[in-house]
Amino acid sequence: MRLAIAPALLLAASVALAGDRDKKEKPGTIPPDFIHWAHSWEEAKAEAKERNVPIHVAFHKDG
Amino acid sequence: MDVSVYPNKDMIAASKTCVNIFCNDETEHEPKKKYGNEEWCSANYGQVCDEHVKNHRETSSLFFKDSIPNPTSILCMPDGTEIKRKVGGMAGKELVDLMKEATAKVGPGLGQDEYLFGKGRLKACEDAVKAGKTKDAIEALNAGNKTIGKNPAAKTVVDQIKAKLEEFNKAGMEIVEKAKEDVAAGKVEEAKKTLLEVSRNYKTLECAKAADKEIAALPKTK
Known part of the structure; x- marks a missing residue:
């Protein structure tokens, strides 16, 4: 159990550390209460392929 | 909605x-x-x-x-x-x-946090290289590798990190070879300085170990 938790904690700590560092280095680090939206369809497909994850396409109108 | x-x-x-x-x-x-x-x-x-x-x-x-x-x-x-x-x-x-x-x-995929972390370390490496900070560049890659290296879903990103580390190792090895030539040409102090830089800046890579080995074998200077 401890072995399973350790990598998760390491990742969480590393991500948090990198997040803090990156926040100072470059604006645009995604705050935890927002969805990260891809900037283009091509970018979405490239990232989805690299990560092997689905693409969620959301169509909306104002109002 | x-x-x-x-x-x-x-x-x-x-x-x-x-x-x-x-x-x-x-x-x-x-x-x-x-x-x-x-x-x-x-x-x-x-x-x-x-x-x-x-x-x-x-x-x-x-x-x-x-x-x-x-x-x-x-x-x-x-x-x-x-x-x-x-x-x-x-x-x-x-x-x-x-x-x-x-x-x-x-199927099994890579989570966004891990992906952004890995990509962030590659970007940090790129920035460090532009700033001439080899040690920081390698540390950024090592941090990425250490954190997501064992996740099978992160393979594509980890492969990019490993390829970058190998590029650094190759460059470091070339510097060590050049230093060895300097030693053979009697430029021992110059070679020692170069090898110490490789040892310090390329830490964790094979080339740093090669540099340490060469430093230990350097002829004594007056």
């Missing part, structure tokens, strides 16, 4: 198992909103209105023949092939379940 369904803890967690793209060709909403020191579209953090309009233009013909019912949520395979769609508003849980279903269909 309006965009207020998105800033929800369970929704955000589920969204990290996908790549999300927001498509809206209207810009009647407030175009800009301050998020701390940053300014983005009022509906979406991290996007400007031009982007969601462009996304709409690029994707609408891929998924609709006639009019576009809004809202519509579509889940696709990584190549963009549609898996399932839901037209109309829905509760956050329903969209979360749709995402889970799509994720199960696609």
Whole structure:
């Protein structure tokens, strides 16, 4: 159990550390209460392929 | 369903198992909103209105023949092939379940946090190289490798990290070889300085060990 938790904690700590560092280095680090939206369809497909994850396409109108 | 369904803890967690793209060709909403020191579209953090309009233009013909019912949520395979769609508003849980279903269909994938972390370390490496800070560049890559290196789903990103580390190792080995030539030519002090730099800056790589070995074997100077 401890072995399973350790990598998760390491990742969480590393991500948090990198997040803090990156926040100072470059604006645009995604705050935890927002969805990260891809900037283009091509970018979405490239990232989805690299990560092997689905693409969620959301169509909306104002109002 | 309006965009207020998105800033929800369970929704955000589920969204990290996908790549999300927001498509809206209207810009009647407030175009800009301050998020701390940053300014983005009022509906979406991290996007400007031009982007969601462009996304709409690029994707609408891929998924609709006639009019576009809004809202519509579509889940696709990584190549963009549609898996399932839901037209109309829905509760956050329903969209979360749709995402889970799509994720199960696609197979084991890399979470967004791990992906952004790995890509962030590659970018930090690139920045450090531009600033001439080899040691920092290698440390950034090692941090990426240490954190996500054992995750099989991170293979594509880890392979990029490992390829970069190998490039550094090769460059370091070339410097060591040049230092050995300097030693043979009697330029021992110059070679020692170079080897110490490799030992310090390329730490953890094979070339640093090679540099240490050469330093130990250097002839004594007066």
